[in-house]
Amino acid sequence: MKNFRNEYRAQVNLRPVPNDLFDRTRKAMRQAPRRRRKIHWGILIPACALIALGSVTAVAYGIQQFAKFSGPVYQKRIDSSIPAAVENAAGKNIQKSAEADGLAVTVNRTVCDNQRVYIVFTVKSTDSTPLQESSAYRRSQQQEFAETNLSVGEKQIECTAFRTDDASVPGTAQFEAIAEGDFSDLNGRQATLSLKDFTDAVDSCSGISGSCTGP
Amino acid sequence: MAFLMEPERALERYGNMVYRLALARTGNPADAEDVFQEVFLRLVRSEPQLENEEHLKAWLIHTAVNCSRSLWNSIVRRREEPLRPDAEIPGQCAAEDSEVYDCVMHLPNKYRTVIHLFYYEDMPIESIGRALHISYAAAAKRLSRARELLRRDLTKGEEYEEFSKRIPGTGESPARSK
Numbered sequence: 001m002k003n004f005r006n007e008y009r010a011q012v013n014l015r016p017v018p019n020d021l022f023d024r025t026r027k028a029m030r031q032a033p034r035r036r037r038k039i040h041w042g043i044l045i046p047a048c049a050l051i052a053l054g055s056v057t058a059v060a061y062g063i064q065q066f067a068k069f070s071g072p073v074y075q076k077r078i079d080s081s082i083p084a085a086v087e088n089a090a091g092k093n094i095q096k097s098a099e100a101d102g103l104a105v106t107v108n109r110t111v112c113d114n115q116r117v118y119i120v121f122t123v124k125s126t127d128s129t130p131l132q133e134s135s136a137y138r139r140s141q142q143q144e145f146a147e148t149n150l151s152v153g154e155k156q157i158e159c160t161a162f163r164t165d166d167a168s169v170p171g172t173a174q175f176e177a178i179a180e181g182d183f184s185d186l187n188g189r190q191a192t193l194s195l196k197d198f199t200d201a202v203d204s205c206s207g208i209s210g211s212c213t214g215p
Numbered sequence: 216m217a218f219l220m221e222p223e224r225a226l227e228r229y230g231n232m233v234y235r236l237a238l239a240r241t242g243n244p245a246d247a248e249d250v251f252q253e254v255f256l257r258l259v260r261s262e263p264q265l266e267n268e269e270h271l272k273a274w275l276i277h278t279a280v281n282c283s284r285s286l287w288n289s290i291v292r293r294r295e296e297p298l299r300p301d302a303e304i305p306g307q308c309a310a311e312d313s314e315v316y317d318c319v320m321h322l323p324n325k326y327r328t329v330i331h332l333f334y335y336e337d338m339p340i341e342s343i344g345r346a347l348h349i350s351y352a353a354a355a356k357r358l359s360r361a362r363e364l365l366r367r368d369l370t371k372g373e374e375y376e377e378f379s380k381r382i383p384g385t386g387e388s389p390a391r392s393k
Contacts, residue, residue, distance in 0.1 A: 004375040008335060034259065
């Protein structure tokens with residue numbers, strides 16, 4: 001019997017490996033650049049996005065669960081147009097009050113520079129009714145007087161009044177009124193501040209309905 | 216832990232095996248050299264994650280098979296005529312009686328590969344299947360069919376003792392006579 005394995009081996013061995021093949025290959029291997037690991041952006045970017053989204057969701061959920069928002073959210077305090085140093089030191093300390101319709105208005109301080117008059121006054125509720133109508137969370141208060149006038153003799157000057165406090169005290173509001181005009185002859189004369197119709201408005205929206213008819 | 220072997224050491228140890236397999240697949244020394252170089256360059260460039268030396272051997276065999284297939288495809292694309300074994304460079308083949316080798320070279324590629332790995336490299340069928348990424352049964356079937364073809368093609372094919380042995384796993388009787 002013949003042996004196929006031995007015959008095949010013998011014939012394969014008759015075909016030798018070229019002498020310089022190993023050396024050439026070794027040289028080529030030393031010069032071959034190592035491949036950098038491929039970055040799979042297609043996987044990496046969605047994975048990072050998912051992780052970021054998950055983190056944001058988890059943080060938001062945690063804040064919603066544990067953070068407590070108690071009480072109304074008041075508007076940001078408006079800085080007085082008079083610099084603090086001037087407001088505290090300059091001007092005249094008046095502290096005169098008048099009461100009407102459950103409100104007490106106290107003029108705290110005035111400053112005059114012949115062209116403008118600044119009047120700082122406080123409005124207080126005298127019948128313990130809050131100045132704010134709504135106790136719900138409020139992001140804006142629109143409390144103002146419909147008319148604010150300054151009378152000097154026969155001259156009547158319309159003022160701009162705006163609230164400067166942050167509405168954190170329910171029964172009190174701090175206002176500042178500015179009147180522009182010629183006040184050069186104001187010295188020694190009596191000025192009267194008239195306030196009319198204190199209003200408290202809240203932007204709200206409820207019961208919206210509508211109808212639509214086709215052509 | 217990953218298995219580490221210097222590429223140059225792998226070249227020393229498995230270079231002969233890769234060249235012989237490439238030669239068996241391509242049928243001509245020039246192409247076999249190309250495949251040989253490509254296999255070891257891939258080993259350097261791709262830095263495969265290997266588990267053990269057996270895994271490295273299987274990787275080299277599989278890459279050699281793939282490279283020779285790619286080479287064949289590129290030859291087909293270029294519409295070139297590859298050199299056949301009987302057209303080898305003079306002096307390369309010193310065999311006077313090379314009937315066995317010629318018959319193996321005339322087998323289809325997939326049969327040639329298993330015959331070479333089984334009879335020259337002495338690899339068990341299981342390892343051949345693992346290296347070629349085929350099942351044990353498929354490797355055994357290929358070997359059985361290759362042996363049947365050789366038995367038919369060789370002048371005295373029936374006289375080879377190996378061809379009368381049964382291959383376990385094929386469920387077939389020893390190679391049938393023509």
